[in-house]
Amino acid sequence: MAETMRGMRLGGQSLESDVGVQLSARQSVGFLCPKSHRFDLVFAEGVELPITWQCQSCESSAARLLDGAAVIDDSEADAAPRTHYDMVKERRSEQELEQLLEEMLVSMRKRRSQGQVNA
Structure with missing residues (x-):
């Protein structure tokens, strides 16, 4: 059995070709945290995009960017906390x-x- 497996990496490589494979449509979305860390994440097109995402550098809450400006979530700003x-x-x-x-x-x-x- 050792002779038949020579040169193969188990589980590390697929033997199936990429011919005819279509990837889903994607979009790149930018985020900016309060400490000016900017990063981009890739999401499938047509999905609901999050307003905030945890910054990968400082772990604070980063706001989604739309045309270079931060998107503000109006629903959370107007909602008073329930007592x-x-x-x-x-x-x-x-x-x-x-x-x-x-x-x-x-x-x-x-x-x-x-x-x-x-x-």
């Missing part, structure tokens, strides 16, 4: 929240009158 109260209001109505508040206040007042000050 805990916002999420509670999505799950419960105002009436349910008022009822829960009243139950908790009654419970706390009862514990306070019994000398249990901690909540």
Whole structure:
């Protein structure tokens, strides 16, 4: 078996030819980080391009370039962070929240009158 494998690199080279192989359409996209590192990445055409990419040099967030200018993501800039109260209001109505508040206040007042000050 050693004689038949002489000169071959196992797994390192394909024996199939490149004739008739068509590569998918590609596009080069530039990115620029806050420390002025510029780099290009290749993506398939027709895919959704990311707004940011991690810089290969300093690992900060690099912005995608379009005609030499950084692309700004409007959806993230306008979106206010959701608070805990916002999420509670999505799950419960105002009436349910008022009822829960009243139950908790009654419970706390009862514990306070019994000398249990901690909540």
